[in-house]
Amino acid sequence: MSIKVTKLNHIYDKGMPTEQAALTDVSFEINDGELVGIIGHTGSGKSTLLQHLNGLLKATSGSIEVGGVEITRPGVSMVEIRKRVGLVFQYPEYQLFEVNVAKDVAYGPRNLGLSEEEIDQRVREAIALVGLDYETVKDRSPFELSGGQKRAVAIAGVIAMRPEVLILDEPTAGLDPKAHKDILNMITEVHRRTGNIIILVSHNMGDIAEIADKVIVIDSGKVVTVGSPLEVFSQGELLKSVGLDLPPITEFCNALGIKDTVLDMEDAVGKIVDLIKE
Amino acid sequence: MIRDITLGQYYASDSLIHRLDPRVKIIATLLFIIELFIVDNFIGFAICAAVLAIVIAVSKVPLSFIMRGLKPVLFILFFTFALNIFMVKGEVLWSWKFLHITREGIQIAVFMAIRLVLLIIGSSMLTLATKPLSLTDGIERLLSPLAKFKFPSHEIAMMMTIALRFIPTLLEETDKIMKAQQARGADFESGGLLKRAKALIPVLVPLFVSAFRIAQDLAMAMEARCYRGGENRTRMHEMKLRKRDFIAFILMAAFLAIIIIEARMF
Amino acid sequence: MEKIITIENLTFEYTRVEDGAAIRALDNVNLEIDKGSFTAIIGKNGSGKSTLAKNLNGLLIPTSGTVFVDGYDTADDDSIWEIRQRAGMVFQNPDNQLVSSIVEDDVAFGPENLGIEPEEIRRRVDKALEEVNMGQYKQKAPHLLSGGQKQRIAIAGVVAMRPEIIIFDEPTAMLDPKGRKEIMKIIRELHEEGITVILITHFMEEVIEADRVIIMHEGKVLLDGTPYEVFSQADVIKKANLELPIMVELGQRLREKGINVPEGIIKEEEMVKALCQLKSQN
Numbered sequence: 001m002s003i004k005v006t007k008l009n010h011i012y013d014k015g016m017p018t019e020q021a022a023l024t025d026v027s028f029e030i031n032d033g034e035l036v037g038i039i040g041h042t043g044s045g046k047s048t049l050l051q052h053l054n055g056l057l058k059a060t061s062g063s064i065e066v067g068g069v070e071i072t073r074p075g076v077s078m079v080e081i082r083k084r085v086g087l088v089f090q091y092p093e094y095q096l097f098e099v100n101v102a103k104d105v106a107y108g109p110r111n112l113g114l115s116e117e118e119i120d121q122r123v124r125e126a127i128a129l130v131g132l133d134y135e136t137v138k139d140r141s142p143f144e145l146s147g148g149q150k151r152a153v154a155i156a157g158v159i160a161m162r163p164e165v166l167i168l169d170e171p172t173a174g175l176d177p178k179a180h181k182d183i184l185n186m187i188t189e190v191h192r193r194t195g196n197i198i199i200l201v202s203h204n205m206g207d208i209a210e211i212a213d214k215v216i217v218i219d220s221g222k223v224v225t226v227g228s229p230l231e232v233f234s235q236g237e238l239l240k241s242v243g244l245d246l247p248p249i250t251e252f253c254n255a256l257g258i259k260d261t262v263l264d265m266e267d268a269v270g271k272i273v274d275l276i277k278e
Numbered sequence: 279m280i281r282d283i284t285l286g287q288y289y290a291s292d293s294l295i296h297r298l299d300p301r302v303k304i305i306a307t308l309l310f311i312i313e314l315f316i317v318d319n320f321i322g323f324a325i326c327a328a329v330l331a332i333v334i335a336v337s338k339v340p341l342s343f344i345m346r347g348l349k350p351v352l353f354i355l356f357f358t359f360a361l362n363i364f365m366v367k368g369e370v371l372w373s374w375k376f377l378h379i380t381r382e383g384i385q386i387a388v389f390m391a392i393r394l395v396l397l398i399i400g401s402s403m404l405t406l407a408t409k410p411l412s413l414t415d416g417i418e419r420l421l422s423p424l425a426k427f428k429f430p431s432h433e434i435a436m437m438m439t440i441a442l443r444f445i446p447t448l449l450e451e452t453d454k455i456m457k458a459q460q461a462r463g464a465d466f467e468s469g470g471l472l473k474r475a476k477a478l479i480p481v482l483v484p485l486f487v488s489a490f491r492i493a494q495d496l497a498m499a500m501e502a503r504c505y506r507g508g509e510n511r512t513r514m515h516e517m518k519l520r521k522r523d524f525i526a527f528i529l530m531a532a533f534l535a536i537i538i539i540e541a542r543m544f
Numbered sequence: 545m546e547k548i549i550t551i552e553n554l555t556f557e558y559t560r561v562e563d564g565a566a567i568r569a570l571d572n573v574n575l576e577i578d579k580g581s582f583t584a585i586i587g588k589n590g591s592g593k594s595t596l597a598k599n600l601n602g603l604l605i606p607t608s609g610t611v612f613v614d615g616y617d618t619a620d621d622d623s624i625w626e627i628r629q630r631a632g633m634v635f636q637n638p639d640n641q642l643v644s645s646i647v648e649d650d651v652a653f654g655p656e657n658l659g660i661e662p663e664e665i666r667r668r669v670d671k672a673l674e675e676v677n678m679g680q681y682k683q684k685a686p687h688l689l690s691g692g693q694k695q696r697i698a699i700a701g702v703v704a705m706r707p708e709i710i711i712f713d714e715p716t717a718m719l720d721p722k723g724r725k726e727i728m729k730i731i732r733e734l735h736e737e738g739i740t741v742i743l744i745t746h747f748m749e750e751v752i753e754a755d756r757v758i759i760m761h762e763g764k765v766l767l768d769g770t771p772y773e774v775f776s777q778a779d780v781i782k783k784a785n786l787e788l789p790i791m792v793e794l795g796q797r798l799r800e801k802g803i804n805v806p807e808g809i810i811k812e813e814e815m816v817k818a819l820c821q822l823k824s825q826n
Contacts, residue, residue: 041720041721041722042690042691042720042722042723043690144562146589146590147589148589173718174636174717174718176588176589176746177588177746177785177786177787178588178589178785178786179589203720203721243722245721248749248790249790249794251812252790252791252794252812252815252816255812255816256816256819265790265793265794265797268794269794269797269798269801272794272798272803272819273798273801273802273803275819275823276803276819276822276823
């Protein structure tokens, strides 16, 4: 399973005076099992790109291939796309609506037309995967849960559809540090257990540096650069020019005059020890 | 996009009509509607149409913009026209089976159609040339004498202000929720009426939850900013009638007089 | 130092909707806030920090104990408007606190409620919008602005009421990094102008800007002091399920490796300086 986006273009209000290019010749590839971070400031076109990957928006031109199937081709059913690509929106807890957690998580699988046994099994599995205990939460109203738990339930609702690609749009926005860490750990855990592609959009450069295998930088609807976190975060000037920051620890090591790009605390400590003792 | 929807269809411009006091414009619109129902002959309608045309010309609102407002009501227009032309009894000009067209029917149908068109254009001029917020201010102040009789004029105006503020927010919210549920496989487009109505539950429940959350947050924010109803509240924009407003009043009075006299003469 | 807020034995309880149980959100809190100070309050969700904030301007009234704002008791109905004029509040969600569909009318809302003369309101609104760099957006509709811009309008709306204190209840939680920086810059400027700032936040890089840090935990004050004093107690902070500012964590790790950077360094510049000194000694 891999993703190949080729020359994707999207123009809002085509032919109207308000016409606006949201995506211009976006091309990139994602290999099987990669955890990919997409970064770009607000309004850079990230959200538009995500909605294309899930078929919510139609490309003006270009193609998206997911696991060898061209989902941009006319005639590909939405159900088919959504079986493959799951999209978790920002603040997903605002989409919860059922009387209890189990029913809410079952909403997606039910829309896929699965059997009751299959739905039940998937719901149990998804709730466990996001780090909640099925027996304790299944009958509780989703509106009674804590902020972090609500978000986990909303993510489970998409995971239960067993998408081969999971996309998360700022899954940690607005959470406290504890819940933030829980959600981040949950994402790496889901990635480890399923081995599927996960695409993560975040403003938190530290998080991206920590968990991503590959980073795609977007600005004004174009791909600015693609590479490993090390490759991308060693281009501090380029990132600044598109309004992005480096991870704080990377920034700090640069300020200290450490030549190599440092991405985490562990590495920073080692490099600083070398610097002092040399 | 959904955020482009503007309520009341305000057309930004700096014309004389735009600058008039909203209270003057509200009263003028009400008078105009009354006049349309006083008038019962072609000359009267021609005078009304001429006055309206002058107002439109002065307001600098493009005619195409105004005509767009007529489209949604074309059906009603056609329906009332048909109803009048066939239902009114009188001198029969043409008949087929149970359908009769009478001279009186034609006259009433044509008058009613003209009346409706002028009415719609006239009242849409009010919203086109007045900012929604000035309109609510104007209504509040026109109704304020009623406060003595415990009529909640300030509260009504406040509710309208808040509605204007949050309609775009709620539309955006609806758009977001619909997309999120679509990503979970919701289908809003196929199936019968019942199926479609059911498909909306996953949108409506979160939307109501959102609306309640907004209401709660907003109430708290308003309290924190010392809101305590209309009493002792001052306004940044004072409404003062200027020379142009008095001139407008005189013209309105003259117009009304002409219409009444004209209706009596013919 | 003049105290602008005095909190004595503040306990606050509310009834949980689901089961009707009484929940103690604040448990015998005693605090004094200096006039003109910049206090950051941190704590995980449910630690009572937001409840504490809402007790500071009479949005919530203590179950027991008292809160004095500039000498006024928040439980006294007659002085509630005096208190709310003096202690303004900016909330988390930028969308849900703006009342009007025109920016300048929204900023005027507070002063209008105070019954101020129209010309004076005009002056205050213009000045407040200049202070948050939103002067050119006077006639815009809030829903067309970015989150950071909306939050700046909300701040202007409070500033126009000429408060002594502004309580910021997680003002940057829903903003992107750019918006967050804009808001922090304005908070710093307001503090420099002499306004007493109380900032509730989750972001450590914002906390280190304050001159006093209060950590709330389970309805009680867990730690209270200068950032230096508070962040030297790394173990206590970690136990409360909170993060450490990145420089504090780095300092700790370096000391474990035998690099003797002084304790209590919280800012980047200080750490760079300390490390350069150590290097030149070697």
